[in-house]
Amino acid sequence: MTSITVDERGTSLTDVAELRRQVEEVVNQTPVMDVHTHLFSPEFGELNLFGIDQLLNYHYLIAETFRSSKVTPERFWEMNKAQQADLIWKTLFVDNTPVSEAARGIVTVLSTLGLDPCAPDLSEARAFFRSQKISSHIDRVLQTSRVSEVVMTNDPFDEQEERVWESGQRLDPRFHSSLRIDPLLNGWDDAAPKLAARGYRVDANLTGASAAEARRFLDKCIARIAPMYMAVSLPDSFNYPAADVRDRLIREVILPTAKEHKLAFTLMVGVRRSVNPALRSAGDGVGYADITALERICAENPEVRFLATYLSRENQHELCVVARKFNNLMPFGCWWFLNNPSIVTEITRERFEMLGTSFIPQHSDARILEQLIYKWRHARAVIGQVLCEAYEQLIAGGRAVTREEIVRDVTRLFSGNFKQWIGDPGER
Numbered sequence: 158m159t160s161i162t163v164d165e166r167g168t169s170l171t172d173v174a175e176l177r178r179q180v181e182e183v184v185n186q187t188p189v190m191d192v193h194t195h196l197f198s199p200e201f202g203e204l205n206l207f208g209i210d211q212l213l214n215y216h217y218l219i220a221e222t223f224r225s226s227k228v229t230p231e232r233f234w235e236m237n238k239a240q241q242a243d244l245i246w247k248t249l250f251v252d253n254t255p256v257s258e259a260a261r262g263i264v265t266v267l268s269t270l271g272l273d274p275c276a277p278d279l280s281e282a283r284a285f286f287r288s289q290k291i292s293s294h295i296d297r298v299l300q301t302s303r304v305s306e307v308v309m310t311n312d313p314f315d316e317q318e319e320r321v322w323e324s325g326q327r328l329d330p331r332f333h334s335s336l337r338i339d340p341l342l343n344g345w346d347d348a349a350p351k352l353a354a355r356g357y358r359v360d361a362n363l364t365g366a367s368a369a370e371a372r373r374f375l376d377k378c379i380a381r382i383a384p385m386y387m388a389v390s391l392p393d394s395f396n397y398p399a400a401d402v403r404d405r406l407i408r409e410v411i412l413p414t415a416k417e418h419k420l421a422f423t424l425m426v427g428v429r430r431s432v433n434p435a436l437r438s439a440g441d442g443v444g445y446a447d448i449t450a451l452e453r454i455c456a457e458n459p460e461v462r463f464l465a466t467y468l469s470r471e472n473q474h475e476l477c478v479v480a481r482k483f484n485n486l487m488p489f490g491c492w493w494f495l496n497n498p499s500i501v502t503e504i505t506r507e508r509f510e511m512l513g514t515s516f517i518p519q520h521s522d523a524r525i526l527e528q529l530i531y532k533w534r535h536a537r538a539v540i541g542q543v544l545c546e547a548y549e550q551l552i553a554g555g556r557a558v559t560r561e562e563i564v565r566d567v568t569r570l571f572s573g574n575f576k577q578w579i580g581d582p583g584e585r
């Protein structure tokens with residue numbers, strides 16, 4: 158391959174070095190819509206987490222700290238945030254080399270913001286974050302990570318969130334909501350009395366008017382927060398159909414609501430909550446799930462659009478197969494324990510091979526603002542590399558791509574597929 162004809166208006170890129178340069182450029186410059194995060198817009202006040210103490214107190218790093226420090230979980234949880242951050246810094250960044258993905262992420266963030274990732278303590282970083290004005294800091298982080306919009310995770314029972322929604326203030330338009338329905342589907346016994354206390358005629362056995370009343374609750378939530386989708390995380394044991402209250406809630410409450418409001422339903426499957434309760438937020442695990450549940454829910458509800466992500470590496474190939482069978486299913490992201498370059502590479506390759514560009518390669522799951530910087534920097538590196546390999550294989554087969562095609566593909570992957578999936582809010 159010797160010809161180096163590069164015409165950005167539409168000439169095929171047959172030179173591999175030039176192709177790589179162009180793919181890297183497009184992947185780095187194309188804005189991304191982050192379809193699942195735990196971030197909050199600044200109007201949510203202290204729910205909007207940022208800064209070095211929060212970054213270090215990420216549950217991924219907390220779990221890693223217990224592997225390299227003698228501190229017990231009990232002692233750790235007695236400490237205040239700053240003491241915890243100091244311990245995590247010393248353990249993972251000073252006494253050890255930060256090679257894990259989550260630790261490398263901190264290094265990426267610090268370097269990008271001009272801070273010393275080799276600092277012996279956190280004084281420089283703390284002073285930097287203290288001096289930031291939140292609005293310009295948010296702008297800087299979003300611009301640096303080339304994230305145009307993010308989707309928050311909104312809990313309809315959270316009182317702090319409720320106060321903001323009730324206040325009716327306009328939110329930063331770059332932050333969108335999603336309606337998280339875990340409290341209903343994974344804890345109906347606790348949710349029912351809460352709904353009853355708010356005047357909804359529901360009971361623990363979902364009898365009488367319960368389903369209609371639960372729908373009335375969701376209608377009200379949807380009217381209030383205008384979510385982009387409804388979402389739930391589910392255990393590895395999730396089955397459908399199943400002889401449990403969750404199954405009835407899905408059939409009688411969630412799916413009818415999704416249809417009526419033309420809202421996509423997001424399933425995040427395979428988490429085993431609290432396998433080590435002493436670790437609190439860092440104590441969740443993973444399990445292999447039965448993918449036939451997804452097949453059945455997609456088959457029975459062709460008019461509902463589903464987004465799905467599975468936590469177990471072993472479920473990834475099956476997820477692609479189900480998506481090939483049901484075009485009302487959009488696979489998204491490499492979730493949580495999968496969000497490591499080696500596994501993201503493998504999953505993204507598999508998805509290109511089986512689904513072309515009809516999937517959403519990644520979401521950040523960011524909980525702390527500056528995580529966007531590293532999660533997207535690292536994701537773009539892998540996605541660009543894998544996309545390039547796919548184009549190189551095409552060249553080998555006699556079909557080179559143009560710059561326009563690269564832009565089209567990356568735009569589709571980074572925002573187009575999601576926007577098309579959730580539809581036009583005006584038409585909902």
Ligand code: FIX
Binds near residue numbers: 425492493522524
């Ligand atoms: O359920 C979820 O949305 C998960 O992403 C979180 O619960 C989890 O703690 C997380 O942050 C994973 O990245």
Ligand code: ZN
Binds near residue numbers: 194522
């Ligand atoms: Zn999440």
